[in-house]
Amino acid sequence: MIYSATQLIKTYGPRTVLDIPRFESEREGIYALLGPNGAGKTTFLNILGFIEPPTSGQITFRSQAVQFSEPE
Numbered sequence: 001m002i003y004s005a006t007q008l009i010k011t012y013g014p015r016t017v018l019d020i021p022r023f024e025s026e027r028e029g030i031y032a033l034l035g036p037n038g039a040g041k042t043t044f045l046n047i048l049g050f051i052e053p054p055t056s057g058q059i060t061f062r063s064q065a066v067q068f069s070e071p072e
Contacts, residue, residue, distance in 0.1 A: 001027075005060075008059065009054060
């Protein structure tokens with residue numbers, strides 16, 4: 001398994017833009033991310049790409065927990 005995420009939430013102020021209870025992706029396969037404008041697609045990809053941290057939740061990448069920290 002490449003990615004696994006549980007209880008993934010991202011908020012901007014009082015607005016919740018992402019709320020994913022569970023997500024898993026395997027090494028093989030082709031995935032599509034669909035949704036209307038403002039649904040959180042780019043935010044989700046930024047979190048999976050380690051560009052921005054989630055507000056809460058746990059992500060594992062290649063079976064290792066991801067720890068987001070402030071950039072130096």
